[in-house]
Amino acid sequence: xxxxxxxxxxxxxxxxxxxxxxxxxxxxxxxxxxxxxxxxxxxxxxxxxxxxxxxxxxxxxxxxxxxxxxxxxxxxxxxxxxxxxxxxxxxxxxxxxxxxxxxxxxxxxx
Numbered sequence: 001x002x003x004x005x006x007x008x009x010x011x012x013x014x015x016x017x018x019x020x021x022x023x024x025x026x027x028x029x030x031x032x033x034x035x036x037x038x039x040x041x042x043x044x045x046x047x048x049x050x051x052x053x054x055x056x057x058x059x060x061x062x063x064x065x066x067x068x069x070x071x072x073x074x075x076x077x078x079x080x081x082x083x084x085x086x087x088x089x090x091x092x093x094x095x096x097x098x099x100x101x102x103x104x105x106x107x108x109x110x
Contacts, residue, residue, distance in 0.1 A: 003027045008050050008083045012099030020083035031060040034086045035096045038074050041081035052104040053079045057097040
């Protein structure tokens with residue numbers, strides 16, 4: 001079972017708000033179709049916020065995360081959380097991921 005931390009709202013360049021479920025970065029994940037953001041979760045005054053380090057999408061989430069050759073670099077930047085939003089369909093998934101990349105300009109990209 002995945003260790004859920006909470007929820008996170010990430011906003012795309014378009015202004016669209018996307019609700020994600022936040023998990024510890026070492027959680028196991030199902031091989032589902034999703035957009036995901038690896039983030040550095042910072043808690044201040046009892047409130048968490050996310051600094052986006054990497055955004056991608058996959059039809060097989062677990063496999064994509066564990067096989068990602070950039071994962072050591074992502075973790076070195078302090079990523080400690082993965083925010084997941086299940087999105088069905090290649091076109092829809094890629095659109096959400098691109099919208100988020102345009103807004104957050106993450107330091108690590110595909």
